[in-house]
Amino acid sequence: MTLEYLRTAPLLLDVIPAEQLQPWLEIGVELTQIDVVVGLEYIRQLAAIAPVLPLSDVRQWVGFGMKLIQPNAIGNPDYLGTLEFLRTSPAILGDLEHAALRPKVLSLGAVLAEHSPESAIAWLAEAPALLRTLSSVEWQLKVVQYGGLIAERDAAATLAYLRRGPEIVAMIGVSPDAVARFENWFKAGMEVLAYSVEGARAYFGLESQRALASVEQALSGVxxxxxxxxxxxxxxxxxxxxxxxxxxxxxxxxxxxxxxxxxxxxxxxxxxxxxxxxxxxxxxxxxxxxxxxxxxxxxxxxxxxxxxxxxxxxxxxxxxxxxxxxxxxxxxxxxxxxxxxxxxxxxxxxxxxxxxxxxxxxxxxxxxxxxxxxxxxxxxxxxxxxxxxxxxxxxxxxxxxxxxxxxxxxxxxxxxxxxxxxxxxxxxxxxxxxxxxxxxxxxxxxxxxxxxxxxxxxxxxxxxxxxxxxxxxxxxxxxxxxxxxxxxxxxxxxxxxxxxxxxxxxxxxxxxxxxxxxxxxxxxxxxxxxxxxxxxxxxxxxxxxxxxxxxxxxxxxxxxxxxVVDELLVLPVEERPLAEVAGAGVKRIRYPEWDVTIQDYRVQWCQVVEQPAESGSDDAVMAALTTHRSAVKSLRRFFESLRPPAFRRTAGQADGEDLDIDALVRRVAEQQAGMEGSDRIYVRHEKKERDVAVAFLMDVSGSTSRQLESGRRVIDIEKESLVLLCEALEAVGDQYAVYAYSGQGRAQVEFSIVKEFDEPLGHATAHRLGGLVPRQQNRDGAAIRHATAKLRACEARTKLLVLVSDGRPLDGDYKDDYSLEDTKAALREARQAGIDPFCVTIDAAADAYLRRMYGDVRFAVIDRVESLPARLPRIYQRLTT
Known part of the structure; x- marks a missing residue:
């Protein structure tokens, strides 16, 4: 240590008065007693830190660095984080224009380091750029000061606040009540932190619906x-x-x-x-x-x-x-x-x-x-x-x-x-x-x-x-x-x-x-x-x-x-999800997702990638029609009988094309008895139409590759069921669409178009249906929301959404309570939009979670997968009559 001091002494005397040199060196001696390498690095960096920090703040600086010590693989202290901090932090602190900010930044970093050394390092590295975006040193000090209040509870929420806080200040502008608006936004976040750390992370990261509503209140404009x-x-x-x-x-x-x-x-x-x-x-x-x-x-x-x-x-x-x-x-x-x-x-x-x-x-x-x-x-x-x-x-x-x-x-x-x-x-x-x-x-x-x-x-x-x-x-x-x-x-x-x-x-x-x-x-x-x-x-x-x-x-x-705030301001104007055309027939649409842990929606959280389903061989479709030829004929006859007659005879009307003889006789009898007879003595022929639109949403996740005793896969049975159902729907004349979904992660929820509402049933549909294969995971909530959006665009008196799935939703961390509650929320949103959802599950052991996931929505459990082709058309008939 003495040798290192002698090497750096000429530089030290340029930045530290000789009478103050001893207290600076005493800190180095104390560090050497903990670890010689750390003490030596401190001596090397004295010439860099002295111009940016007074002696009174140096112990705080060192304390921050020492909190970055972590145990290594064998349990011994690892000083690499501390050494890197001593080497790089003087330049970072020097990049802070106002000297009053430096101890505040260090103090906040030290608190963060107690909970998460990684967050503390991230804050120190980003602090100069973040604080430069604030218009005054008063705002800089205020933002850092409030960050300390969050840091006492959670490091991740603090980092989210520090990254978004300057943006909130900029959006609020320079109105006379700007400080009050910012404080109200901050207090609302602290209220969330009081009952949910995860909720506070989403709030300060502007990821939740509550956060964006609070931002909207803080905005000084309209x-x-x-x-x-x-x-x-x-x-x-x-x-x-x-x-x-x-x-x-x-x-x-x-x-x-x-x-x-x-x-x-x-x-x-x-x-x-x-x-x-x-x-x-x-x-x-x-x-x-x-x-x-x-x-x-x-x-x-x-x-x-x-x-x-x-x-x-x-x-x-x-x-x-x-x-x-x-x-x-x-x-x-x-x-x-x-x-x-x-x-x-x-x-x-x-x-x-x-x-x-x-x-x-x-x-x-x-x-x-x-x-x-x-x-x-x-x-x-x-x-x-x-x-x-x-x-x-x-x-x-x-x-x-x-x-x-x-x-x-x-x-x-x-x-x-x-x-x-x-x-x-x-x-x-x-x-x-x-x-x-x-x-x-x-x-x-x-x-x-x-x-x-x-x-x-x-x-x-x-x-x-x-x-x-x-x-x-x-x-x-x-x-x-x-x-x-x-x-x-x-x-x-x-x-x-x-x-x-x-x-x-x-x-x-x-x-x-x-x-x-x-x-x-x-x-x-x-x-x-x-x-x-x-x-x-x-x-x-x-x-x-x-x-x-x-x-x-x-x-x-x-x-x-x-x-994310730009989306908040734009979305409700258009009253539709944000869609981005990404290529021929491909659209990317973002949707919120319900997070049960924070009891709020995470806005624009999932990205649905809509595209035409890949074409394949139509052999499976042709085989299904051949195998079930008699069933197809009986289904068509039965569903044709569901077509309403062209006109309905309605008696007892105030006007119409014919006289209602029964009503006329009744009127004469009443008049002869001294009563005022009814004038509703006509028959009207009213046109009666069946006005139904239905979207079938089929799960094609990897689990549908499961083989049954017959040697066929679950997805083969699903496709066969849809073939029969399409024939039935063609007979009854309802509007219908067929979609499939899978995906991997919230940024890639695949939504495949097998048949759209305005598309006739033909060879193209058969090839796309035949081309469906088991894919990856299933994020049900996003797929349901997208199908709901498509149904909302349809003109029909009755709208149905039929979800066919082989089990509980699963997509990485989209699982357990989170996935069940989000799926339940998506189905609830569909009902609020005037759509009647019905869920068909091919999972004999599903009862344990189905009632919780589907809530008040009607559902059916198919215990024998092989029976799905016969049961699905009957289920649809009950839903629409």
């Missing part, structure tokens, strides 16, 4: 999900059609995604969260204004325009700029024929938005005040200090005038004459009869006039650089410096959504989706860069940053929400 129904009814009242409301995806971008309307006019996508204003009502009004603006584009025909009606404009552009004969396929392609495509597109955006708003204010006077107020608060002109060309200034002036701003405040004196002339040309778009076609013609005229006005200044002579990719105009570059474009596109007001010129094509049929965006939601188009173009060249520098900050506030902050 989530779209809370007002989606109000907005939907409001929009439907405006445009008179059924419009869906979706949430935009959260993304980290210089300019947050704006509201969009889909090409078919059936969907409006809005930000998942608004917190532009301090009050709830003000943010709701902003939502309504944004939705009204997009609904206006639907109602007043922005995208019902076709290029066929603008052929004269196309010809004029080609003649003026020497383009030759052109037949642009879309409005974006037409804009690319101009020397300044971004300028002509901005003029279209300004004037078309102005036309739509003028119509809205005329048709719906109640909106006028809110539109004017939001527009007035959105005024943030581009900063000339960052460089502003004349044409950019002119477009900004037109934009501001289009929202009702006065000439005095909107127009600089230097361009008053030019703006006055151009704005006078724009007046027709504000007239009551103005159409989208009028806007396009006027945009062309304004562009040409602007060209003439600025030509003496040589502003318009050089056009924009030609883009190699013809699609870029509809999407737009990320900034003007990237393209060398002399015109920097404007940044529009926050309440105005995206407009996409690609939606307007030559042969567009109103209400038909654009082929480039088929199958995508508006939110997905924005996320992929295909939705709208208002921000196409939005250069942050040209705006001076002010407007982008405002937009960021409006859209819910300048950083991304945690994915």
């Amino acid at each position: 989530p779209l999900r809370q007002v989606a129904r109000t907005i939907k009814l409001f929009v439907q009242g405006l445009c008179g059609s059924d419009v869906q409301i979706q949430a935009l995806p959260d993304a980290v971008t210089a300019v947050p995604a704006r509201a969009t309307v889909s090409a078919d006019g059936r969907t409006i996508a809005l930000p998942a969260l608004l917190r532009r204003y301090p009050t709830y009502d003000e943010n709701v009004r902003l939502y309504l204004v944004m939705a009204a603006h997009e609904a206006g584009h639907i109602e007043f025909g922005t995208y019902r325009l076709t290029l066929d009606s603008l052929q004269d404009v196309v010809t004029a552009v080609c003649d003026r700029y020497g383009r030759g004969v052109q037949h642009p396929a879309s409005l974006a392609a037409l804009f690319r024929l101009y020397p300044h495509p971004r300028l002509i597109q901005d003029l279209w955006i300004v004037l078309e938005d102005a036309r739509v708003e003028a119509h809205l204010q005329r048709e719906y006077p109640g909106l006028q005040r809110d539109l004017q107020r939001v527009a007035g608060e959105a005024v943030t002109p581009r900063d000339p200090a960052h460089g502003l060309t004349v044409k950019e200034l002119l477009v900004d002036c037109l934009l501001r005038l289009s929202t009702g701003e006065s000439v005095e405040s909107a127009v600089p004196r230097a361009v008053q004459d030019e703006v006055a002339l151009l704005w006078s040309m724009c007046a027709p778009v504000l007239a009551p009869g103005a159409s989208a076609e009028d806007t396009l013609r006027l945009v062309h005229a304004v562009y040409v006039r602007m060209e003439e006005l600025l030509q003496p200044k040589a502003e318009m002579i050089q056009g924009d650089p030609v883009q190699d990719n013809p699609e870029e105009l509809g999407v737009g570059p990320t900034g003007s410096e990237e393209t060398g474009d002399p015109y920097r596109p404007m940044t529009n007001w926050v309440y105005r959504g995206e407009m996409n010129p690609e939606f307007i094509s030559r042969d567009q049929v109103p209400g038909q989706k654009d082929t480039d965006t088929e199958g995508q939601t508006p939110g997905e188009r924005v996320a992929s860069g295909g939705g709208g173009s208002k921000e196409q060249g939005g250069d942050q520098k040209s705006s001076g940053g002010a407007r982008h900050e405002t937009m960021s506030e409006v859209m819910g902050g300048g950083r991304a929400l945690p994915a």
Whole structure:
């Protein structure tokens, strides 16, 4: 130790005063008495730790490291963790900007180390990055301090809190009651910790439904999900059609995604969260204004325009700029024929938005005040200090005038004459009869006039650089410096959504989706860069940053929400599970799962992978039909008898096609007796229909490979039963679907489509049924939830879900009480959705757990597997009659 000290002494004297050296070394002597290697490592690291920690905190630092000692395989102390801590922690602590944080971080780590050295090491490694995301040292100290309260109970819950806490602070924002909101969220988690450690881990990890509900309460803005129904009814009242409301995806971008309307006019996508204003009502009004603006584009025909009606404009552009004969396929392609495509597109955006708003204010006077107020608060002109060309200034002036701003405040004196002339040309778009076609013609005229006005200044002579990719105009570059474009596109007001010129094509049929965006939601188009173009060249520098900050506030902050919270905000709006198309015929859908240990749902916990069942030989199907030929005939005859007659004779009606003789005689007799006879003396012939939809969900887990005494497997009997049942269902005419499920782990619950409701029974179904083979595990709850979702989409008066399984659910840690209670919860959810579940179990020893798992749901136990083909059709007949 003395030798090591002498080696490091020159460095030590540079960072530790000579009079303080002894107490530092005394700690090293004490460590040497415990373990020489640890004491030597301490001496080596003194020069690194002294600049970041005062002597008063060094014992705490050493104490943290000593708690990382663990027994090795033979029971002796293992100091490797301690040595690594002494070597790496000085640099980590030095990465903490505020000195006051370092002892707090060490104190929390020491408490964690008592319960879980691994969690303590993880906290130390992640602390600098996590704490840097907090906006102030006060918040940093508060988050660490509260972590110590959880650490006394459970290390895993503490780590979950420390990882999610900064995100919660960021989502709450800087409202006056931000601290109170955070504390309420934290207190709710401590209440969960008081009765369930596992529940607290899920709560602080934002994995439970209770956690996300608490986050929603903490948010300082208004989530779209809370007002989606109000907005939907409001929009439907405006445009008179059924419009869906979706949430935009959260993304980290210089300019947050704006509201969009889909090409078919059936969907409006809005930000998942608004917190532009301090009050709830003000943010709701902003939502309504944004939705009204997009609904206006639907109602007043922005995208019902076709290029066929603008052929004269196309010809004029080609003649003026020497383009030759052109037949642009879309409005974006037409804009690319101009020397300044971004300028002509901005003029279209300004004037078309102005036309739509003028119509809205005329048709719906109640909106006028809110539109004017939001527009007035959105005024943030581009900063000339960052460089502003004349044409950019002119477009900004037109934009501001289009929202009702006065000439005095909107127009600089230097361009008053030019703006006055151009704005006078724009007046027709504000007239009551103005159409989208009028806007396009006027945009062309304004562009040409602007060209003439600025030509003496040589502003318009050089056009924009030609883009190699013809699609870029509809999407737009990320900034003007990237393209060398002399015109920097404007940044529009926050309440105005995206407009996409690609939606307007030559042969567009109103209400038909654009082929480039088929199958995508508006939110997905924005996320992929295909939705709208208002921000196409939005250069942050040209705006001076002010407007982008405002937009960021409006859209819910300048950083991304945690994915699980983003799902919380989006899901209830769409009222369907989140689905991701992963390939041809493959979908990935996430579902919650009930956790009995925390008495709460784990949100988006399981991923169902839906795909067509693999095709195989249809020999087994053909063999079943041949073997049971007589049974198939009798089943078909029996199920055909279940078909209702075409009409039902209903007597004793107030009106109808025939007289009810019995009722007529009764009426005469009553009248002769001095009574007032009944007037229900007619017979009505009412059409009677059987309206049933059933989904069969078959377990194809590995256990179905079990061989029976006959030498056949359980899955062979299951497939044979479904063959007979399909024949019976074809006879009765019910809607039906056949699904199979298996999987491995909660991220891979396989859901195979054998036959869908709208698919006819044929060779393809036979091959998919024949191709079913035993697979892996069975996670019943997720499969039931997905089958329930499919049944909910069916139009039928009676909906049935028949689950055929050969035993209890099992998928890794999905077992015992957990799996039974989740399956029970999934069946309960199906019943709440108006679906009648029935469970058929091929397990003679199942009674011990079935009653608990199925609860109030009806079920049947097939003690002889071989009898399933005969019994399953009879079970179905009892369920539906």
